[in-house]
Amino acid sequence: MRLDKYLKVSRIIKRRTVANEACDAGRVSVNGKAAKPSAEVAVGDVLEIRMGARLLRVRVTNTSEHATKASAADMYEALP
Numbered sequence: 001m002r003l004d005k006y007l008k009v010s011r012i013i014k015r016r017t018v019a020n021e022a023c024d025a026g027r028v029s030v031n032g033k034a035a036k037p038s039a040e041v042a043v044g045d046v047l048e049i050r051m052g053a054r055l056l057r058v059r060v061t062n063t064s065e066h067a068t069k070a071s072a073a074d075m076y077e078a079l080p
Contacts, residue, residue: 001063003030003047004037009067010075012049012058022049046079 001009007019007028022028023037027050030039041047041060049056057079067075 001041001065002037003028003035003039003041006041006060006063006075007049009065009072011067011069011072012047012056012076022051027051047076 003023004016004019007013007022008016013019013022019028020037023035023039026034028035029048030041030045032046032048041063043060043063045060047056047058047060049058058076059079060075061077062075064075
């Protein structure tokens with residue numbers, strides 16, 4: 001699954017265009033490497049998203065194409 005779509009479907013970032021902009025600005029990395037919006041995301045990958053002064057680290061646990069609001073949080077696990 002594309003990184004920008006994953007960020008939107010999992011509701012880590014609310015809109016796909018905002019996810020694209022974050023990736024283009026270098027604020028998103030996959031497994032420690034800066035990633036483009038078209039980067040492929042697989043189960044087990046570690047994502048780091050920098051939003052302002054905050055750093056969010058998550059591990060991908062599911063890459064379903066559609067998720068309800070209730071099941072979106074099950075698509076990743078937060079890391080310290």
